[in-house]
Amino acid sequence: MQSNLIAQNIKILQSEINTIAEKNVKLIAVSKRKPLAMIEQAFDLGINDFGENFAQELKEKAETSSKNITWHFIGPIQSNKIKDIAKYSDWVHSIEREKVAKKLNEHALMHNKIINSLIQVNIDSENSKSGVSLDALFELKDYILKNCENLNLRGLMFMPRFTLDKNEKDESLKKICSVISKFKNIYKDADTFSFGTTHDYQLSIKNGSNMIRVGEKIFGKRI
Numbered sequence: 001m002q003s004n005l006i007a008q009n010i011k012i013l014q015s016e017i018n019t020i021a022e023k024n025v026k027l028i029a030v031s032k033r034k035p036l037a038m039i040e041q042a043f044d045l046g047i048n049d050f051g052e053n054f055a056q057e058l059k060e061k062a063e064t065s066s067k068n069i070t071w072h073f074i075g076p077i078q079s080n081k082i083k084d085i086a087k088y089s090d091w092v093h094s095i096e097r098e099k100v101a102k103k104l105n106e107h108a109l110m111h112n113k114i115i116n117s118l119i120q121v122n123i124d125s126e127n128s129k130s131g132v133s134l135d136a137l138f139e140l141k142d143y144i145l146k147n148c149e150n151l152n153l154r155g156l157m158f159m160p161r162f163t164l165d166k167n168e169k170d171e172s173l174k175k176i177c178s179v180i181s182k183f184k185n186i187y188k189d190a191d192t193f194s195f196g197t198t199h200d201y202q203l204s205i206k207n208g209s210n211m212i213r214v215g216e217k218i219f220g221k222r223i
C-alpha cells in the first residue's frame, strides 16, 4: 500500500477517535503479516505502537528495525516462544494462564525489564478463542500481582465475538463493560482495556476501550 494511503487511513482513524472518545485512546497498529517497510511508514507518520501476533515475526521485525517502536504482543502465547516474546515486547496483551505469566516474568527479569501486561479474557466463552474464563480471572490477577514483579499488570484484553448481529454484539459489549467495572473496583491500578479492531473500534471506544488494535483499516486487507 502506498504511503499516502496509510497516511490517509491514519488521519481518518485519529479524527474519528478524537470525535468519539471522552478520554485518551491509544491506537495500536496491528502489523501482522505486513512488511516492516509499512510499519516504518506508519511510524514516520506518528504511530509508535505496533501489534504482532507471531513471536517469530515480532523477533524479525524488532531486530531489523532501527526505529524506537513500542511492540505489543497480541497473539496466543506458546510456551516455547515466551523467551522471544519477553525479549522484544513492551506490552503483552494475551496472558491467560499462570504458567505463561510465571515464565514471562522469569524472562522479563533476565532482561531486567518490566513488561506492561494485560490478561486476555474469553468474554463469550468461545472454545475457539484464547483467554481466561470469567471464573478464573480474579485468581489469575492475584497470582500475577503476588508473584510476577516484572509484569506490570495494567488491565484486560478482549477479543469479542465477531458478529454482524446487533443483539449479539450488544450482549458481548455489555458483558465487557460489566467485567471492566468489576475489575476496576477490585484492582484500582487497572488503567488499560484493550479491545476494538477494524470492525468494531467505534463501538468499543463507546463501551470503555482505551486501547484499540486496528490492522486492516490502516494497512489494507491481509491476504
Ligand SMILES: *Cc1c(COP(=O)(O)O)cnc(C)c1O
Pocket: 030, 032, 053, 074, 075, 159, 196, 197, 198, 199, 213, 214, 215, 216, 217
Ligand atoms: C489481527 C488482530 C487484530 C486487528 O484486526 P483488524 O481486523 O486487522 O483490525 C486485533 N487484535 C488481534 C488479537 C488480532 O489478532
